[in-house]
Amino acid sequence: MVYLKSFLYLFKNFFIMKRKIINVTYRKESNSFPDWLKYEITILNSEGEEEVIPAYGKDLEDAISRIKHDERVNRFENVANNINPFIYLLIWVVFMSGVVSLHYMFDEPLIILYGLIFAVFSFTLIQWWTQYRNVDK
Numbered sequence: 001m002v003y004l005k006s007f008l009y010l011f012k013n014f015f016i017m018k019r020k021i022i023n024v025t026y027r028k029e030s031n032s033f034p035d036w037l038k039y040e041i042t043i044l045n046s047e048g049e050e051e052v053i054p055a056y057g058k059d060l061e062d063a064i065s066r067i068k069h070d071e072r073v074n075r076f077e078n079v080a081n082n083i084n085p086f087i088y089l090l091i092w093v094v095f096m097s098g099v100v101s102l103h104y105m106f107d108e109p110l111i112i113l114y115g116l117i118f119a120v121f122s123f124t125l126i127q128w129w130t131q132y133r134n135v136d137k
Contacts, residue, residue, distance in 0.1 A: 018046045024060060039063050053135055066134040073130050095119065 023042035030036035039055045041064070057063030098114030102108075 019043050019130060021064070022050070023103060026056075030056070037063070041067065053134075054136075056136065063134070069133045 020043070021041055022044045025040045025042075027038040031039065035058055037059070039057075039060060040134055041053050041055050043051045043053060045051060046058060053067055055067050057062035066118055096115070099112055100116075103111045
């Protein structure tokens with residue numbers, strides 16, 4: 001039974017087309033950013049509804065990749081918003097406990113500094129990745 005559920009999950013999420021682009025119209029060139037173009041992309045959802053999304057990019061492929069990126073960011077935000085803030089606190093405490101235990105294990109004070117630098121770098125990378133790319137240019 002478990003194998004059947006996993007097969008159905010894979011089939012549903014990877015082999016069935018959820019959305020497809022049915023029309024792309026070129027709108028205009030950007031006034032504020034040279035070489036940037038604005039497109040209006042019509043997407044057919046899995047429910048059969050058409051959705052018109054304005055997309056910006058240096059070419060059509062770039063504009064579509066920006067739409068895909070924004071959808072991944074929306075999914076990430078939905079998951080992150082559903083997590084209890086206590087869990088984030090717990091992750092931070094476990095991480096810093098590991099850093100402090102490494103500090104005591106190797107008797108090296110710079111390990112705490114490296115741990116904090118890693119945490120700041122990771123937070124900055126997540127903030128950069130979750131920025132929306134398909135914004136008006």
